[in-house]
Amino acid sequence: xxxxxxxxxLSRRRAYEGVAFVAPWLVGFLAFxxxxxxxxxxxxxxxxxxxxxSIELKWKGVGNYVYAFLSDNVFPVELMSFFQQSLLIVPxxxxxxxxxxxxxxxxxxxxxxFRAVFFLPVIFSTSxxxxxxxxxxxxxxxxxxxxxxxxxxxxxxxDRWAGPVLAVLDRxxxxxxxxxxxxxxxxxxxxxxxxxxxxxxAIDGAGRWEVFWKxxxxxxxxxxxxxxxxxxxxxxxxxxxxxxxxxxxxxxDVRTGMGYAAAQGWTYFSIVxxxxxxVCAFGMRNxxxxx
Amino acid sequence: xxxxxxxxxxxxxxxxxGLPLRKxxxxxxxxxxxxxxGTGMRTGVAGKALVTLLLIDIGFVYLYPVLYMVSTMMxxxxxxxxxxxxxxxxxxxxxxxxxxxxxxxxxQGLAQSALVSIVGAVAQAxxxxxxxxxLSRYHFRGRNLVFAMVLLTFIVPPQTIIIPxxxxxxxxxxxxxxxxxxVPEMFGLGLKGALFVIIYRQFFLGLPSSLDEAARLDGAGxxxxxxxxxxxxxxxxxLVVSLFSVVWxxxxxxxxxxxVSDQKKWSLVRRLHGLGAALDEIYGVNEYxxxxxxxxxxxxxxxxxxLPILLLYLIAQRWFTEGIERTGLVE
Numbered sequence: 001x002x003x004x005x006x007x008x009x010l011s012r013r014r015a016y017e018g019v020a021f022v023a024p025w026l027v028g029f030l031a032f033x034x035x036x037x038x039x040x041x042x043x044x045x046x047x048x049x050x051x052x053x054s055i056e057l058k059w060k061g062v063g064n065y066v067y068a069f070l071s072d073n074v075f076p077v078e079l080m081s082f083f084q085q086s087l088l089i090v091p092x093x094x095x096x097x098x099x100x101x102x103x104x105x106x107x108x109x110x111x112x113x114f115r116a117v118f119f120l121p122v123i124f125s126t127s128x129x130x131x132x133x134x135x136x137x138x139x140x141x142x143x144x145x146x147x148x149x150x151x152x153x154x155x156x157x158x159d160r161w162a163g164p165v166l167a168v169l170d171r172x173x174x175x176x177x178x179x180x181x182x183x184x185x186x187x188x189x190x191x192x193x194x195x196x197x198x199x200x201x202a203i204d205g206a207g208r209w210e211v212f213w214k215x216x217x218x219x220x221x222x223x224x225x226x227x228x229x230x231x232x233x234x235x236x237x238x239x240x241x242x243x244x245x246x247x248x249x250x251x252x253d254v255r256t257g258m259g260y261a262a263a264q265g266w267t268y269f270s271i272v273x274x275x276x277x278x279v280c281a282f283g284m285r286n287x288x289x290x291x
Numbered sequence: 292x293x294x295x296x297x298x299x300x301x302x303x304x305x306x307x308x309g310l311p312l313r314k315x316x317x318x319x320x321x322x323x324x325x326x327x328x329g330t331g332m333r334t335g336v337a338g339k340a341l342v343t344l345l346l347i348d349i350g351f352v353y354l355y356p357v358l359y360m361v362s363t364m365m366x367x368x369x370x371x372x373x374x375x376x377x378x379x380x381x382x383x384x385x386x387x388x389x390x391x392x393x394x395x396x397x398x399q400g401l402a403q404s405a406l407v408s409i410v411g412a413v414a415q416a417x418x419x420x421x422x423x424x425x426l427s428r429y430h431f432r433g434r435n436l437v438f439a440m441v442l443l444t445f446i447v448p449p450q451t452i453i454i455p456x457x458x459x460x461x462x463x464x465x466x467x468x469x470x471x472x473x474v475p476e477m478f479g480l481g482l483k484g485a486l487f488v489i490i491y492r493q494f495f496l497g498l499p500s501s502l503d504e505a506a507r508l509d510g511a512g513x514x515x516x517x518x519x520x521x522x523x524x525x526x527x528x529x530l531v532v533s534l535f536s537v538v539w540x541x542x543x544x545x546x547x548x549x550x551v552s553d554q555k556k557w558s559l560v561r562r563l564h565g566l567g568a569a570l571d572e573i574y575g576v577n578e579y580x581x582x583x584x585x586x587x588x589x590x591x592x593x594x595x596x597x598l599p600i601l602l603l604y605l606i607a608q609r610w611f612t613e614g615i616e617r618t619g620l621v622e
Contacts, residue, residue: 014513020425033443036452037455103345117350247450265452
């Protein structure tokens with residue numbers, strides 16, 4: 001009995017220790033994440049008047065959201081266009097990183113060199129450096145001009161899609177530049193597959209094609225989902241994300257103010273959340289089915 | 292089958308030495324095939340060549356903007372307007388670099404960027420490790436809730452919380468000071484802090500728990516186990532986290548622009564933007580909103596901004612890519 005209670009207090013002490021380890025982060029979370037998140041949510045339903053030292057919030061209901069979609073003639077268009085672009089960018093990045101990861105993992109010459117090259121963009125995909133490079137058209141691929149892809153896209157796609165498709169094509173290198181971390185994830189994931197599985201498959205007479213579809217790809221599925229999630233999150237700070245600029249604009253605009261800017265931020269976040277939930281649900285189902 | 296055998300037979304019959312010769316020819320052809328296309332799981336030379344070629348192609352697309360930047364920044368105005376000059380300037384002009392250096396007040400910017408990046412990275416490398424360790428080695432009520440908070444923090448876009456952050460910093464009097472940029476990092480939040488907590492957690496989960504148990508039996512307390520046993524063997528994870536943190540802090544544009552608007556405290560990245568705007572004012576802009584003539588200077592500026600980070604990467608490159616694999620970031 002005494003020993004049991006001693007163990008109880010020991011395990012409780014261990015639990016307190018664990019809480020102590022997490023405590024600094026929790027304090028930071030409350031101050032720099034939970035509070036700002038809740039406050040901006042509240043703000044998005046108010047009219048904010050900022051004085052030199054004071055802040056005055058006046059309840060307004062869903063007015064800001066109504067304004068965003070019914071009166072503002074820039075924000076919904078920008079939002080729509082960005083999500084259309086994302087719909088193209090995310091699959092491009094995920095598939096591209098998968099292919100490059102597989103190639104970098106295969107036996108080639110000069111692997112370390114290629115690895116260094118493909119990781120380089122992570123180092124300086126600075127919004128500003130990137131913007132000055134890409135505003136000069138350095139992010140375009142020459143053949144897009146040569147085969148007048150723009151005309152083909154414009155004539156063969158409906159107007160609603162031609163713009164986003166061209167915007168993505170125009171910055172295709174930048175899009176590929178955003179796959180540095182994802183390529184690393186694929187490489188690390190490939191390391192987790194046991195080599196003996198491949199050997200067994202080879203002995204059973206499986207070809208490389210079959211091995212890819214039946215062993216490599218299923219093993220990578222969770223990481224493909226992970227890459228999709230990472231890419232979607234990463235796109236929030238993509239330098240061409242119009243929401244960044246649009247919030248800054250409304251924040252210091254007398255007519256709209258911070259309440260409206262908060263509503264814009266939350267609109268964006270809600271859509272991202274919905275998309276992420278869909279991706280995770282889809283991913284979970286597939287991963288679970290495999291097991 | 293039979294016919295082939297018969298044909299072979301008649302063939303070999305016509306030449307007395309046919310069979311061994313044919314055998315060696317077939318064998319060497321087979322070997323050639325295996326050499327080219329590979330056997331079983333081994334890649335042949337043709338496959339290798341194909342993959343290498345593809346990698347070179349994609350690598351070129353990747354490097355194109357960088358090559359463009361380096362080539363353009365060395366050009367004189369004459370080279371710039373001369374249609375015969377493509378890629379290689381007629382003379383190497385380093386004047387653009389010195390103009391950009393002075394125009395950005397480079398040393399001030401370097402000090403600012405380095406300060407925020409290094410302090411932010413050191414803080415995150417330590418506090419995120421604390422949280423990651425607590426989440427991976429201890430069982431306490433609400434642990435899953437805390438981890439859910441970490442995941443939430445990871446997905447919240449910075450633009451959604453920027454206004455309260457701005458007001459909070461104003462209230463605390465931290466606007467236009469570096470505190471606004473490094474204090475969240477000291478709690479393991481800030482720029483991508485949640486991601487680092489996740490990385491550390493995964494890393495510690497991959498380490499055998501017998502390590503800490505042994506230290507505990509020797510009488511070490513929780514914090515001592517962490518600092519004396521766990522941190523020394525966590526070098527790959529610490530390296531990856533601090534390098535990523537330095538790079539991302541260096542490159543961050545959004546938070547510094549929103550929270551630190553004082554021109555003296557501009558980071559290098561912010562200064563590059565300022566340089567571009569100033570150049571556009573001097574040279575005027577065309578219908579695309581930019582000036583062709585200021586391009587070499589702006590490219591030189593961009594080069595100067597990424598130069599320190601590039602050097603860091605060249606030094607740490609090997610540990611960087613290897614470390615990521617060893618962190619067991621993915622389990």
